[in-house]
Structure formats: structure tokens, C-alpha cells
Amino acid sequence: MSENSGKNGVQLLDRAVMLLDLVADAGSEGTTLKTLCELSGLNKVTCHRILNSLVEHQLLQKVQSDKCYRLGTKLLVFGAKAARGPGLRRQFQPALERLRQQTGETAMLMARDRDDSVCIDRYDSEYQMQTLTGSVGGAVPLGLGPGSLAILAFLEEEQQQAILARNRARLDSWPQLTVQTLQLKLEQTRQQGFAIDPGELIPGIAGIAVPIMVSGAGVVGSLGLTFLSPRLNPEVQQRYVALLKEEVAAIAPLISPLDTRLRASL
Template sequence: MEEAASDPHEPSRDGARVIRRAVALLREVSASRGQGAKLTALAEAAGLPQPTAHRLLSVMLREGLLERDEATRAFRLGPLLYEFGLAATPRVDIRRFCAPSLDRLAASIGDTAYLNCRSGADALCLDRREGGADVRPMPVEVGNRRPLGMGSGALAVLASLPSEEVDAVLAHNAGRYRRYGMTPERVRASVEATRARGFAVTSGRVVARFRGVAVAIGNGVGGIPVALSVIATEDRLDVRRIEKVVLLLQREERSLRSILGAEPSISQKGFAT
């Protein structure tokens, strides 16, 4: 009776919950980019009972939001999402705005430079530039996502958020951090250390024997928290070289912030995160 009396134009509480669960599954499928993800792993990662996850995945499969590898039974993002992406136009093209900085970083340092932004409780790799070093880190492809705090760029983005938002992200990702051998308490300690030093450093958190250094861009770009990062093998990013990389990252951050200050239309536009 109470449901019948509700506003017909507003989604019901159950309807909103279904949408949130479906989006959580889509995020987890996206995080498995390339390899796909199976039902058991998806249900666990999204915190859903397997029957519930199976029903939602089946519907999204029929609608074209997902596709399934018949040999491995793994789910991947489907063609309908690609079609939606073609129609989506960002208010601010963060990739284009930061492209010159990525070019300069990769050319100056010789290692791979990355651009990451916040996407809900995740960090999303928006762009990358290869350096000239012979040894490169395990590829982090454009479109890859991981929980905020996992990896230098994701940590820099998380540390740039207000404390109450950090608390919410840590609570949301508590179970997901276990897959990286981390806890919310350890991630919080990393956030505080990042804020104290002014840049993020992580070693082996995502890929063994690799180190990342990152700097967040002021208050973000177009309302979106953003960070520039560089990843290399630990022997290439020793303490002395980290200092050099940080100086270059900070130089690019200041340059971008200066442009944003002169273009308020860019800095004021944004999206809900």
C-alpha cells in the first residue's frame, strides 16, 4: 500500500537497490578488463548472494550490456555499453587537457606516465604515455579501474578528497582491499603519509617489483579529482630518482593549475562522483 502511494516518477527503494547492484557488477566486470570475470568472483566482489548476481548478470547479458565467453564462462562488457560510450560527451575533456603534460613527463623521465581520475570508489585510468625505457611496467591499459588507494595514482586521488569522503570510500572498499592484501586502516595510513609529503608513493601494491609516484592536480579538473603518475621498476625509481620525478610531476601540476585558474569555465564544470 505504501509503495502504491509513492510518487510514480520516483524509483522505488527496491528499484534503486537493483540499479545500484547492477552498477556494482558492471564496475567489477570493468575492473577485470580483458580477462573477464566469473560469477563467483563478481558476486563476492559486489557483496551479493550468487543467485542475485546471477539474475542481474543474466538480464544485462540479454540486454547487451554484457557478453559471456562460452569457453571460460567469464563476463565482459558488452556492445551496448560501447554504443552508449559513443554517444556520451564529457563536459570537460580531461584527457585532451592533460595530454601535453603526459607527453612531457614520458619524454623527460623515460618511463610510462599515467592519468587517473576518480570514478565513484574507484580510480580510472584515463590515459597513458609510454617512455623510452627498455623495461616497462605491466600494462595498465586505458579504461582499467581499481579501488581508490590501490596504486600511486589511485592513492593520490584518494588523498586529495575531503576527509569525510575518504571515510566513505574506505568503508565501501573494505572488502575489496583484501584482494590486494590491504586493510582500510593501512590505506588510511597511506593517505595521511601522502598528505604529509605532498605526493603518493607505492611499491608492489598492484604489481610486484614496481613502484609508482603520483601527484594530484589541485582541486581536480572540471570538478573531477585527477592525478598524474609515473610507474617504473623499483631499481629505476630509487630514492634519488623519486625526487627528480616528483619535481617534474609538481611542475606539470602547477602548469595545469595555472591554466585552470585562467579558464574558470573548465574548473567549474564537472560531474557527480
């Protein structure tokens, strides 16, 4: 293989990954070829060719009715395989089931992926609960929602501010999350040891989350509960925080800081 062929191959891979990221950011609604061209800076022919290849490999799905691209089913398979083994998901599965049984609420496990917080597992209550991340694999920028706040608040101050600066444009979609409001929420989360949303981001849906701290690796994720906001009162808050902290305290010491899956999320 010539040097130019190698460079072209790397460039093609970079472009494919960029398009996957853009489609992922669009959420469950998907996004169009026109939008992807505008956001990526690629011309229509190149963009369309790469998208078609990703569709053929089931990494993307093309919805003909609205001419949108969404993430494909193969990514779910990849995600499930990546989550197996001695990582967070496997360690916390029994805890998620216990929390669902003890509270009747939706229990969620989040992990950090660079500037995002990703849902790597969730055990749903008997009611279909709307959440910021949607299903397993969904992501939100760090700073949005209790699960991500519980992670962001326990990073180093300099790292926090750098992440918030990079995420600012994405967080601007949520006008209630001003710079001042986020700083206040981060300080409150650090002081009380948990993050809470009484229903400000999704009306009627509340959430509580605690950080998962691993010795030698720092904060690697969060464990939380999502529920209808009318259920939230001081007694429920105290009980849910205690249950979440109890599970984390029992499991975190069993997680190796040398686990490559933890390092990959930092």
C-alpha cells in the same frame, strides 16, 4: 506508458547497470553467469536474459571458450567520447607525452569516479608495463596504488574515512593494505605532497603520483609515472616528483571547476 511499465523499465536498467559494474569489477579475466547470479541476487533466467541483451549491444563480450563475460568494445567508444572536450584528458595529453619523453616511463592520468580511481589516459613506455588498472578505463578502489592515494589523501578526513569503509571489503584482497598501513600512507602522502609505491603491490613495479587540485572543485585526479622498481632511488624520486608537480601547476589553473565532467567524478 503505464506507471508499472515505467517502474519495470527502471528496474531493468538498474539491473543491467549492476551487472555491468560486476563484470567491470571482475577485471580482464571476466566472470561467469553463475558468479553474476550469486553476486547480483538475480535468478539465472533473468540474469542470462539481461546479459544476452548487453552482449547484443556490444556492451559486454561473451568468451565462449571459458564461458565468461567481459566488458564490450562499445564501452571503449563511449569512454573515448566522454573524455573528449575541455576535461582532464584533453588538458593533460601534451603533459603525458612530455613526461614519457623526458623520463622514458609510463605516464598515467587518473580521475576520481565516486569510490574508485579510473585510468582515463596513459602513455606507455617502450616496455609493456603491468599496472593495477590495466588499460585505459581500468579502475581500482580509492586507497589502492599511488594514483588513487594521491586523490584520496587530499579529500576531507570525514569523506576519506567513509570511502575507506565502503571500500574495505575490496581492499581486503590486498593483505598488505591493513587499516593502519593505509592510514599511514595517507598521512605520508598529505605531508609530502605525493604518493609512492616502491613495488609493494606489484613486485618489481614502482609508481609515483601527485594530486590534481582544481580551485573550486578540490582534488579531481592524479598524474603519475609507473616504472621498474630497481630504477627508484632518491635522485629519481626527486626528479619525477618535480616533473609531475611542474606539469600539474601549469595545467590545473586552466581547468574550469564548472566542467560537468569534473562534477560527475565527485
